[in-house]
Amino acid sequence: MQARFPSLKLRLGLIAYSLLWWVSLPAILIYLWRRGRRDPDYRAHLAERFGIYGAATKGAVWVHAVSLGEMRSATPLIRALLDRGETVITTHFTPAGRREAIREFAPEIAAGRVRALWVPFEYGFAYRRFLRAFAPKYGLVMEIEIWPRMIISCRANGTPLFMCNAQYPQKSYEKDAGGLRAELLRGFAGGFVKSEDQRARFAATGMPNLHVTGELRFDQPIPQAHLSAAATLRDVLRRGRPAITLTSVVAGEDALYIDMIRACPGVFFIYVPRAPERFDAVATMLADAGIKFARRSDMLDADLRLTGPAPDIDVLLGDSMGEMYFYLGLCDRAIVGGGFVTKGAHNIIEPLALKKPVIVGPHIWTIAYPAVEAIAAGVCTHVQTADALQQVVQRPPAITDAQISRFYTDHAGGVARTLAAIEKATGA
Structure with a gap:
């Protein structure tokens, strides 16, 4: 009873x-x-x-x-x-x-x-x-x-x-x-x-x-204006380099990611903190590390167009909310934040929606579904250490659009x- x-x-x-x-x-x-x-x-x-x-x-x-x-x-x-x-x-x-x-x-x-x-x-x-x-x-x-x-x-x-x-x-x-x-x-x-x-x-x-x-996120709409803006700026900002977007980075991970950025000089990074109250702190950390970066708010207008000449930078700091698809549209693959602290990783579905392979840290208990399935399908790479993360960034595994499409289709609806x-x- x-x-x-x-x-x-x-x-x-x-x-x-x-x-x-x-x-x-x-x-x-x-x-x-x-x-x-x-x-x-x-x-x-x-x-x-x-x-x-x-x-x-x-x-x-x-x-x-x-x-x-x-x-x-x-x-x-x-x-x-x-x-x-x-x-x-x-x-x-x-x-x-x-x-x-x-x-x-x-x-x-x-x-x-x-x-x-x-x-x-x-x-x-x-x-x-x-x-x-x-x-x-x-x-x-x-x-x-x-x-x-x-x-x-x-x-x-x-x-x-x-x-x-x-x-x-x-x-x-x-x-x-x-x-x-x-x-x-x-x-x-x-x-x-x-x-x-x-x-x-x-x-x-x-x-x-x-x-x-x-999972409803597999059916969420993708703002095409963000993808168009990213397509316009991709070559201008990347200058022929591979690019990685760090999404929803949380407090406690910054030192690890900044060390990784410094160890990968041939890669362009888009760095997106999880919360707006962290934007200034992350900007200070990047500056203190001697990394060439620009803030999205300083270089782009409300329509994601350059307000001046394209800066010579290694990192774009995504200090805005609601524009993740733009930041993902600039990259080849994504590292999802939260996985290197015990509170756990955040959403992997947005990168996969754009056919971007995903990398996550050791702590994925918060996103067990669909992360476990994505790892099994070979569209998400699960790394356990900072050294392993750096190796994957420098020598990424081959993951095809077809693999990601199959996974996405299987889990939509x-x-x-x-x-x-x-x-x-x-x-x-």
């Missing part, structure tokens, strides 16, 4: 969690104010974070995409939902996610078919207001975002809430086993998960109504599978 949800232990945990949010409210507001000095969007529309809105949009599909990566995962699915005549509300916690929704769906927002909002803070009253204002048909939480008050409020309101494009990395699964976080997963109405391994992990927590739907699963799970 299914255990009662929520258990007494979880109810007590939620009381402590709620108290923590109330006690922390001044600190949260100060954090938003300070972040707003550099990014005014943190301070904008603050009422939404407390469930206060203007006109409501009732009966829409609700998609929660906390930040930029989750929003990109959601984009092809939202397009498909719109094609079916749905109205969509998106919620976000970071400005990057909200801006991506506004950029991608500007015409639909103008037509009233999409609305981008801040997700409510974790207060019961804020979620009651949100659910009363919008009465969503159902909610889709992208990836593995676990917001206790969101889950409990939707369950109490009778709003079906599903995890979508969901994954449960092995380390997180082992850490959560038997704990309150794992129990919260039983509060979802179900999950649309990336692989059979993921399904088994979610099932072990007691999450109901599970469907294997694959997540949108169609997710739509079918939604229909089955909700009857919608």
Whole structure:
């Protein structure tokens, strides 16, 4: 028999969690104010974070995409939902996610078919207001975002809430086993998960109504304007050299990559930090290392055109958000950041979408699917050390476009599978 949800232990945990949010409210507001000095969007529309809105949009599909990566995962699915005549509300916690929704769906927002909002803070009253204002048909939480008050409020309101494009990395699964976080997963109405391994992990927590739907990022749209801009600049910047893009580089990896750049003088690099707050720090590190580089913001305009003569550089520092396909369009292959720190590597799908072979470091537990399959297919090289990375950069393995195309085709179709699963799970 299914255990009662929520258990007494979880109810007590939620009381402590709620108290923590109330006690922390001044600190949260100060954090938003300070972040707003550099990014005014943190301070904008603050009422939404407390469930206060203007006109409501009732009966829409609700998609929660906390930040930029989750929003990109959601984009092809939202397009498909719109094609079916749905109205969509998106919620976000970071400005990057909200801006991506506004950029991608500007015409639909103008037509009233999409609305981008801040997700409510974790207060019961804020979620009651949100659910009363919008009465969503159902909610889709992208990836593995676990917001206790969101889950409990939707369950109490009778709003079906599903995890979508969901994954449960092995380390997180082992850490959560038997704990309150794992129990919260039983509060979802179900999950649309990336692989059979993921399904088994979610099932072990007691999450109901599970469907294997694959990875939505294989279906995400590619901005052709970014590829055109890259094609125009590729020869100008590379000057006949092979080129490698370092994507989503995180703190703790910079010294390793900078040493690699200095050891490979015949290679052009495009260096893209994971977070905008790291742009200045990485620029300082490159300058201190004596590397000839230029910042994208200094040499290119908003349309990715040169603002002056092409500089003589060995590294282009990608100090912008939302232009990864441009940076990948410049290269022959990509190194995906995060793999040389224990927090784990980031998305390998964007390079593969452009038929760029991928290199990852030792820690791939965060992207086990599809990294394990990509390594087995020979389109992703898994290196364990800095020396091995340098050898692969200097003597890259032969990987054909046909290999990558076969792999990509084999794993595409997540949108169609997710739509079918939604229909089955909700009857919608």
